[in-house]
Amino acid sequence: MKYTGTTYRPPIEANTLLLQVTVGCSHNSCSFCTMYRDVQFKVEQMEQIEKDLQEAKLMYGSQKRIFLLNADAFVLSARRLKEISAKVIEYFPEMEVITMYASIRNIMAKSDDELRELSEMRINDLWVGLESGSDAVLKQINKGHTIADAHEQLERLNKVGIRHNDIFMLGAGGKGKALETGAAAAELINKTGSNLVGVTSLGFFPSSEIAKDVENGTFVPATELEILEEERKLIELIELKNMPFYGNHPINTTSLVGTLPRDKEHLLETIDYSIRTTDTAFLNGVAERTTL
Numbered sequence: 001m002k003y004t005g006t007t008y009r010p011p012i013e014a015n016t017l018l019l020q021v022t023v024g025c026s027h028n029s030c031s032f033c034t035m036y037r038d039v040q041f042k043v044e045q046m047e048q049i050e051k052d053l054q055e056a057k058l059m060y061g062s063q064k065r066i067f068l069l070n071a072d073a074f075v076l077s078a079r080r081l082k083e084i085s086a087k088v089i090e091y092f093p094e095m096e097v098i099t100m101y102a103s104i105r106n107i108m109a110k111s112d113d114e115l116r117e118l119s120e121m122r123i124n125d126l127w128v129g130l131e132s133g134s135d136a137v138l139k140q141i142n143k144g145h146t147i148a149d150a151h152e153q154l155e156r157l158n159k160v161g162i163r164h165n166d167i168f169m170l171g172a173g174g175k176g177k178a179l180e181t182g183a184a185a186a187e188l189i190n191k192t193g194s195n196l197v198g199v200t201s202l203g204f205f206p207s208s209e210i211a212k213d214v215e216n217g218t219f220v221p222a223t224e225l226e227i228l229e230e231e232r233k234l235i236e237l238i239e240l241k242n243m244p245f246y247g248n249h250p251i252n253t254t255s256l257v258g259t260l261p262r263d264k265e266h267l268l269e270t271i272d273y274s275i276r277t278t279d280t281a282f283l284n285g286v287a288e289r290t291t292l
Contacts, residue, residue: 072102
């Protein structure tokens with residue numbers, strides 16, 4: 001199997017077959033992200049993709065779920081994605097879910113008919129990097145879309161039956177914004193019907209633009225207490241039924257996993273316990289994070 005550079009995938013895709021169809025990130029301009037700065041974006045050759053599928057078939061035999069790499073594989077044209085899906089199904093006819101990272105801009109570039117056709121080709125699950133429910137935050141981190149864009153594009157996915165697993169970044173609003181950004185994220189989730197929500201935390205890496213903003217004082221980081229308060233507000237305000245919540249990224253202050261609303265009280269109590277028992281100096285500071 002061919003993999004170029006560091007391979008990233010959502011934590012819960014740990015046991016999912018990974019197939020490289022692109023290298024790097026087509027946007028690669030988010031102010032917080034350095035994950036793909038060392039690789040140039042390119043599209044993998046179909047010959048290599050088929051070779052990897054042949055190898056995967058020999059290694060694993062049967063697979064029902066596959067994750068297409070890399071950062072925003074949904075940037076590929078609908079034609080190319082259908083071609084890849086057809087190859088996946090050829091080697092794994094039992095395949096039920098073809099999933100990958102996607103940006104709002106990737107979705108925007110496809111017509112309703114194309115989205116419907118992709119859903120029919122078992123591309124029925126996308127990991128969408130929303131990061132925030134606030135336009136001000138999205139502009140600050142140079143995400144490349146607005147909240148209005150997110151509403152429109154996620155609703156288009158809903159209409160064609162493509163599930164969206166939505167990723168948010170705690171602390172992205174900076175100091176003093178915890179409750180505001182937590183509420184904004186919950187509003188976006190409730191209105192667009194997230195299939196699943198995963199949260200990570202903002203880190204400041206030496207070569208990132210946001211690290212420079214911190215250095216020159218144009219961005220003041222949220223404290224660890226504020227990050228926990230933001231996550232608490234987010235969970236408190238989510239109203240969807242039977243929605244998995246994953247706050248178990250290794251860089252998060254507290255590890256949380258549950259299904260809302262069933263586990264809401266337990267998740268809130270876990271955050272409260274963490275606040276009560278964690279060293280005050282740590283809570284009032286900014287933890288060093290070494291990875292996204």
